[in-house]
Amino acid sequence: MGDAPDKPFRLRPRVTAANEHFWRGGREGELRFLRCGPCGCWIHPPSPRCPACLSKDVAPAAVSGLGTVYSFTLNHQPWVPSPDHPYVIALVALDEQDGLRLMTNVVNCPAESVSIGLRVRVVFENHDDDVWFPLFEPVS
């Protein structure tokens, strides 16, 4: 399935003009979301209009990649066979804006060490193709 032996199987998103900034920002090491020019609102998932001021002047911009674990779960169920169960699925709240939130994985730490409130930063996982999955690791 194209996944490197040290990386888990992942379903790939359908990359389009509307979401490419998100799924390929990792190529340049950046976590990108759409941002409204006039009012500065960060937008996720992508939308052609700012939900706050309805402006069409929205464009990708990079965030710091820093955030806090809002919630998490240790997935034990083997939906797909993998040696890394349990793995951590998390909701990470990004520093830039209240409510700017992303479902992701917390990696590079023991699953049992993850807790709500944990400070994290983005890391990217690439499977030698054109998608960079934005994951998070603890800020040491």
Place this chain on the structure above:
Amino acid sequence: MTREILERKACISGIGQSQIGRRLGRDPLDLTLDACLAAIEDAGLTRDRIDGIATYPGALGGAPGFTGAGVTEVQDALRLELSWYTGGLEQPGQLGSVVNACLAVASGVASHVLCFRSVWEATAQGKGKRAGIGLPSAGGGDGGGFRPSGSMEWSLPFRAYSAANWIALCAQRHFHEFGTTREQLASVALNARRNAALNPQAIYRDPMSLDDYLAARMISTPLGLFDCDVPCDGATAVVVSRRDEAAGLRRRPIGVEAVGTAIRGRPSWDQWDDMTTMALRDAAAMLWERTDLRPSDVDVAELYDGFSFITLAWLEALGFCAKGEGGAWLEGGQRIALDGELPLNTNGGQLSGGRLHGYGFLHEACLQLWGEGGARQVPGDPQVAVAAAGGGPLGGCLLLTGPR
């Protein structure tokens, strides 16, 4: 001028259910028709008088067994002459379809609407385990080919393949903010199992202890195996009639006092503002905005338990306990027992009764109000029931009153 609560022109005139079981191996349309014809007969109607259909989710692809039949299959199989019909996923949960039917009869576009929900997930999954969404085992393609889009784009690539994961994120946040525990959550599952023992149609009827619950394998923390409902095959149907058309039918119909369908936050599994609540918060709030009855008037509650945590969230949202206090309120389970202050999920819910996906709660609420619960009948002639279904961005509920 006072606002008219239009749904009160509607009533439930009959209910029906097919055989329910694990891996029945039966044609899903056959199961669906069994339930539909049972409901029509129960109402004292004949099929030529059914002039509407409402269903969830209708005919669609997706997870195997998720839907047993759509509008057109049922219409054609029964040769119904329809004035109005609807089916689809974009509704306020599974019971949103019943709300649609209520509004249809109240507005006069139909008189007797057949509502149904049918599943055959147990047979579809075969000997395999419950599959993750979009994975090859779930018919999602070869893994290299399937590309999630829409809302799935933001969860499946992060290995969150199931509502078990998404609801676990809600539950964990609730545990964090309010100190809720697995032992407290267990009350929902243990209560369901106790009630299922009194329901001949239920899937899991053997006694279960707290130790059994805690020892079961973890699925997605804090949700273990017995926090997840059990896939089954089966269909449920109800007939929604306009009250003036229901006079003289076989039964005194169940009243529809109020409906709750609101969603005022973002329609998303992961972008909801307060993940300890989910969209059902707004549906529940709306229900009480449309009636003078209060939570203390409710005699029996049938609250969705696709995952045990969702029931806890409905209990809080509907005001049976304060926000954040659901865990403590459930502790010990006495309050929610058949002889408790709020008998809950009296047929075993989906956790033990089987994943009939929303409609089972409505069916049971009606049965209880008609006093036909048999061994599991709530004592004291219950007159007010709430039936609620949905979790995550889905939520819809009905407040029902006893036959008259």
